[in-house]
Amino acid sequence: xxxxxxxxxxxxxxxxxxxxxxxxxxxxxxxxxxxxTALNTESNSHPNVMILDYMAGKSDTLPIKDLMNxxxxxxxxxxSSDNDMERIRKVINYGVKGYLTKNCxxxxxxxxxxxxxxxxxxxxxxxxELLVHVEGNDPKDCDxxxxxxxxxxxxxxxxxxxxxxxxxxKLNISVHTVNSHRKNILKKLNIKSPTQxxxxxxxxxxxxxxxx
Numbered sequence: 001x002x003x004x005x006x007x008x009x010x011x012x013x014x015x016x017x018x019x020x021x022x023x024x025x026x027x028x029x030x031x032x033x034x035x036x037t038a039l040n041t042e043s044n045s046h047p048n049v050m051i052l053d054y055m056a057g058k059s060d061t062l063p064i065k066d067l068m069n070x071x072x073x074x075x076x077x078x079x080s081s082d083n084d085m086e087r088i089r090k091v092i093n094y095g096v097k098g099y100l101t102k103n104c105x106x107x108x109x110x111x112x113x114x115x116x117x118x119x120x121x122x123x124x125x126x127x128x129e130l131l132v133h134v135e136g137n138d139p140k141d142c143d144x145x146x147x148x149x150x151x152x153x154x155x156x157x158x159x160x161x162x163x164x165x166x167x168x169x170k171l172n173i174s175v176h177t178v179n180s181h182r183k184n185i186l187k188k189l190n191i192k193s194p195t196q197x198x199x200x201x202x203x204x205x206x207x208x209x210x211x212x
Contacts, residue, residue, distance in 0.1 A: 002029040003117040006047040008036035009079070014102065018051060018079065021106050022113065037063045046071045048117045053080045054091060061087060065094045075116035079109070088127060098122040120152055125190070147188060154181040158194065159201035 005028050009015040015032050022028040033039065036052045050071070054064045068076055077098040078091060092099060097116040100108060104124050112122040147155065150171075157167045164182070168175045182194070191197050 003027055003049060003113065004029045004047040005031070005113060006050045007032045008034070008039065008050065008052040010034050011053075014053070014079070018109060021109060025110065028113070036067060039067065046074050049075045049077055049113050051077045051079055051113070054078065055080055055082055061091050061094070064091060064096075068094055068096070075119070077112055077116055077122075079104070092123075099127045100124050101126050118149065120147075120149055147185060151181050151185050151188075154178060155185055155197070155201060158182070159198050
């Protein structure tokens with residue numbers, strides 16, 4: 001079944017560029033609008049994924065929050081040139097599933113849409129670095145924070161305080177497999193220790209804290 005995607009961006013080149021990219025793939029059904037604030041929130045036809053840039057609302061992020069409340073079954077992907085850390089953090093805290101900059105590569109956009117359609121999250125490293133204040137690290141790299149579904153599961157359980165043995169038992173996998181996932185997560189996120197990983201997950205809002 002095709003993933004329905006709605007692109008809402010006032011910039012013609014951005015809107016049509018992303019639309020053209022997605023339409024080359026067989027698994028996307030794409031529609032476009034140039035103003036997300038004028039969408040009919042009463043409509044029963046909500047897309048699986050909505051791609052938008054809140055800067056269209058003149059830096060006011062509240063219309064996105066209202067739209068998300070009206071369309072809770074839609075996964076929201078922000079593609080924006082904004083570099084204001086507090087505004088980015090605010091939007092992510094609304095619960096958007098993904099955030100990319102407009103410097104990201106086409107493959108990153110395709111991956112982000114597919115992951116969000118499956119209920120996962122996807123953020124590029126530039127956005128994550130802005131959020132966690134990586135001291136002395138200029139966030140020019142826009143490689144994706146691309147974790148697999150299983151890696152997300154492991155990350156969530158780590159952040160919730162589960163031990164390696166408990167994670168293995170809960171996911172019905174071996175301790176060796178859990179350790180392999182842990183190493184891959186650290187490598188992909190460029191984090192050096194499990195303590196930093198837990199802090200990273202909570203600081204960015206990537207996972208919600210729950211006691212095991």
